[in-house]
Amino acid sequence: MSLDHRLSSEHEELRRTVQEFAHDVVAPKIGDFYERHEFPYEIVREMGRMGLFGLPFPEEYGGMGGDYLALGLALEELARVDSSVAITLEAGVSLGAMPVFRFGTEEQRREWLPKMCSGEMLGAFGLTEPECGSDAGGTRTTARLDEATDEWVINGTKCFITNSGTDITGLVTVTAVTGRDENGKPRISSIIVPSGTPGFTVAAPYSKVGWNASDTRELSFSDVRVPAANLLGEEGRGYAQFLRILDEGRIAISALATGLAQGCVDESVSYAKAREAFGRPIGANQAIQFKIADMEMRAHTARIAWRDAASRLLHGEPFKKEAALAKLYSSEIAVTNAREATQIHGGYGFMNEYPVARMWRDSKILEIGEGTSEVQRMLIARELGL
Incomplete structure (x- = not known):
């Protein structure tokens, strides 16, 4: 495959627009947010109005109809000025909204994607656990299906989760063990947990070395109940x-x-x-x-x-x-x-x-x-x- 490094006129226009936004809007303000360890809601709202959170998603779901190259260009230009703002966009799109787009039902897409594409709502990706780290296959969070109520009952802890505790966080997609296969290996599934669900606790923000104007937290789940329809994709295919x-x-x-x-x-x-x-x-x-x-x-x-x-x-x-x-x-x-x-x-x-x-x-x-x-x-x- 040959790679043409030249950008299309649309991609170049996007790159320049985000470059100007980064230098004119982000650069003068982000240092104060960073030193206060404060999430920059005002900047994130403007990014939402620009359509950055919807870049790689189809217009039918409120997206911009762009692609992953467009997202990468926006991330690169933002990170030239500040990484806290860039990681907020990256996690909101790649980890928050993309699982719903890739694996969700049509009903799930239409319920969640428009708000995430507009930046009105952030989604998070609940994968990492305190004792697993890189060994995501060692997930200990569990979810059992209560057939009497047709609900998943989730228990466990997640750590280092970006965008999980902001005022505009709407959901966390959680990986959990939902059973065992014939060889006794865990079947890991993905389940959407809306913010504010009883038993779902969001800890205080971490004290971090960097990314201080982004939101990163530990999450805990104690008999958290969500509808069976909140399963994302096939049961056992979450990993x-x-x-x-x-x-x-x-x-x-x-x-x-x-x-x-x-x-x-x-x-x-x-x-x-x-x-x-x-x-x-x-x-x-x-x-x-x-x-x-x-x-x-x-x-x-x-x-x-x-x-x-x-x-x-x-x-x-x-x-x-x-x-x-x-x-x-x-x-x-x-x-x-x-x-x-x-x-x-x-x-x-x-x-x-x-x-x-x-x-x-x-x-x-x-x-x-x-x-x-x-x-x-x-x-x-x-x-x-x-």
Whole structure:
């Protein structure tokens, strides 16, 4: 397959629109939200009005009729300025709304997607558990079907769940063990749990190293009852469904990581031109020039990787390996670029008023969330037949 790296006029227009929004609206405000550890409802509402939460969904469900490339472009441009806003969009679309779109019934789609596409409501993805982490197959949350009431009864705990406790969170899709197969292995299913359901408790926000203007919480379920019709997809197929969702989500995270890496370049170029030492701008020093050139090389290569994976997805081709490659590479170079940008800024890079300090704090989670770097290497090796 050949990859045309040129964007269509529609995609380029979207990219420029989000770029302007990020610089004109997000950049001047997000630092204060970040330092207060406060969710930026005003910015999220504006993103909803722009249609960003509906980018890859059909118009019949309130979406924009776009595709995953469009979502990636928006995420990259937002993350060039701030990752908290970008991850709110990524999780709201890839993890909140996409499972309903991919696996929901027509009734479920029409009930939930329009509000999520408009940004009026956020959805969350309840997969990770305190004692499972990367071993999602070791899920301990359970759901039994009470045939007398035709309801699922859910018990368990989920952790590190993004967008799960905001004032506009409407649902969490939860993975739970709903039985055992003939070999005794757990059958994992996906179930929609609306916010406010009795027994569904949302903990206080975590105190995090980064992503401080995004919402991340622990969830607990104590005899939570939801209608049997809230089953998402087939019973026992939840694990396979979420593996597909994670494959797609890795493309989105890669785009976000690429944006952070490019934002480090942007800030470093600007600082190197303005900052003087020993009578001249530090950008005149070859040591600084080479650092920034290497940073640009990494960001450029990461962009090619995530767009390649997105192109394969859009053309209906296998993309699991390419998504893992893109996620692994882009997340690791985001950490490298953030470290180098901080070094270029010197003492100012250690001050939270400078965006690179925020980028440094935000970068590390990219090597962990939606599949650690170690998991990506396992997936790549497996796809190579090892």
